[in-house]
Amino acid sequence: MKGSVIAAGRRHSLGLCGDGTVLAAGAGTAGECRVDGWGGVVAVAAGNVHTAPNTGRSHSVGVCADGTVVATGWSGAGQCDVGSWRGVTQVAAGWRRTLGLVGDGTVLAAGRAQDGAGEVGDWREMVGLACGDWHSVGLRADGTAVAVGNNSRGQCAVDRWRGIAAVAAGCLHTVGLTDEGRVLAVGDGSAGACDVGTWRDLVAVSAGSHHTVGVTATGRVVAAGSNDFGQCDVVGWHGIVAVAAGSTHTVGLRADGTAVAAGNNEQGQCDITGWTAIRRPD
Numbered sequence: 001m002k003g004s005v006i007a008a009g010r011r012h013s014l015g016l017c018g019d020g021t022v023l024a025a026g027a028g029t030a031g032e033c034r035v036d037g038w039g040g041v042v043a044v045a046a047g048n049v050h051t052a053p054n055t056g057r058s059h060s061v062g063v064c065a066d067g068t069v070v071a072t073g074w075s076g077a078g079q080c081d082v083g084s085w086r087g088v089t090q091v092a093a094g095w096r097r098t099l100g101l102v103g104d105g106t107v108l109a110a111g112r113a114q115d116g117a118g119e120v121g122d123w124r125e126m127v128g129l130a131c132g133d134w135h136s137v138g139l140r141a142d143g144t145a146v147a148v149g150n151n152s153r154g155q156c157a158v159d160r161w162r163g164i165a166a167v168a169a170g171c172l173h174t175v176g177l178t179d180e181g182r183v184l185a186v187g188d189g190s191a192g193a194c195d196v197g198t199w200r201d202l203v204a205v206s207a208g209s210h211h212t213v214g215v216t217a218t219g220r221v222v223a224a225g226s227n228d229f230g231q232c233d234v235v236g237w238h239g240i241v242a243v244a245a246g247s248t249h250t251v252g253l254r255a256d257g258t259a260v261a262a263g264n265n266e267q268g269q270c271d272i273t274g275w276t277a278i279r280r281p282d
Contacts, residue, residue, distance in 0.1 A: 002089070002128075002281075002282050003044070003063055003091070004016075004043055004244065005043070005242060005281050006044075006242055006244045006252075006259065007045050007046035007060075007251075008046055008208070008244040008250065008251045008269070009049075009058045009059075009093070009246055009247070010047065010049050010057075010247045011058070011266070011269050012025065012027060012033055012046060012058065012060070013025045013046070013261065013269050013270070013272055014035070014060055015253075015259060016043065016279045018257070018277050020039050020041050020065070021039060023035075023275055024060065025268055025269055025271045025275075026268055026269035027269070029057070030057035030059070030073045032047070032058050032059050032060045032072060032073030032074065033060070033073075034072045034073070035072060038062055038070055040065045041064055041070070042063055042064065043063040043089075043090055044060065044062050044063075045060070045061045045092050045098075046058065046059075046244075046246070047060070047061075047073065047074070047079065047093040047094060047097075048095070048131070048133075048246055048247055049095035049133050049171075049209070049247060050133055050171040050247055051247045051248050057073070057074035057076070058073055058095075059071060059080055060072050061082065061091045061098055063088050063089065063091050067086055067103070068083075068086060069083070069088050069100055070082075071083075074096075076096060077096035077097070077111045077112040079093070079112065080098070080110070081111075082108075085108055087102045087103045088100040088101065088102055088108070089102070090128065091129070092129040092130050092136070094133060095133045095134070096111045096112035097109065097111035097118060097136070098110045098111055099118075099129050099136060101128070101129050105123075105125040105126050106123065106124060106126070107121075107126055109121075115134040115135070115150045116148050116150075117131070117132075117134055117136045117149030117150065118136070120138065120148065123138050125142070126138045127139055127141050129167075130167045130168050130174070132170055132173075132207075133170075133171045133172070134150035135151065135155050135156055135169060135174070136149055137158065137169045138167070139164055139165075139167045143162055143163045143164050144159075144161060144162060144164065145158040145164050145167055145176060146158065146159070147174060153172040153187045154186050155169070155173050155188065156186075158176065161176050163178045163179045163180065164176045164177065164178060164179075168212070170187075170193060170207035170209055170210065170211070171210060172187050173185060173187030173188050173193050173194055173207060173210075174186050174187055174207070175196065175205050175207050176205075177202055177203075177204070177205045177214075181200060181201045181217065182202070183199045183202055183205055185197075185212065188210075191211070192224050192226070193207070193208075193211050193212045193224060193226065194212070195224045195225070196212055196224055199214055201216050202215065202222075203215050203216065203217050204243060204281075205243075206245040206250075208231060208245030208247060208248070209246075211223060211224065211225030211250070212224050212225055213232075213234065213243045213250050215240050215241065219238055219239045220237065220238060220240070221234040221235070221237045222234075226248075228248065231245070231246075231248050231249050231250045231262055231264065232250070232262075232263075233262045233263075234250060234252065237252050239254045239255045240252045240255075240260075241253055241254070241255050241281060246263070246269065248263050248264035249261060249265065249269050249270055250263050251270075251272065253280075257276055257278045258273075258275060258276055258278070259272045259273075259275045260272075260273075
């Protein structure tokens, strides 16, 4: 079962331990950090949204080994109404929205119906998911991609992509990692988050609100886009096996199971230096 072992949201971070428990750091004012009772979790996702006065609340989602899903935090649009889901292998979380990938390649959606980002009922043969603020992206088994929702900056223009191994979605941009380790990007490039054309030998990517982060095959980290809070100050990181880009912060997982963070720590979302035994990605 593939899925995220670390996640970064609007103002919180999640880490999945090897024993199936989940750690959380950040404000948690909407309950998004109430994960103490979770167990048997195999993947996590954090609701992410650009930083603005009206976007302060978020939610957290976890996939359990038995294919059920747990969620906590803000559920104003029903984005945490996932208790009836079964057979789920991956989850993605956006603003007021949760997506779940079922083992048969179909996709479930809960939450905000506006913008069309939840219109995934006809998706088939999916192997990966990503949620932006107002758009959703799916990765098919044949290496192609599909996107629905707000396309105001061309962030859904992924229909020509081929040979894709992973997808990520930010506020107004979408990123795709190819089988060859190169990175494609569409959408709003005003902050530089789409300036990834020279990246090579990548094994993982993540998209924050206005920045993009990637892990190289040698365990180094590259970043592009907005660095207003230092969220792209990752050049000194090494031995990294996974990254998660939040709204204005970035989290990295080291091979030894410890974590590192950079960027906005106003709500304590970067206070993860005590995390140990975080599970390695599949």
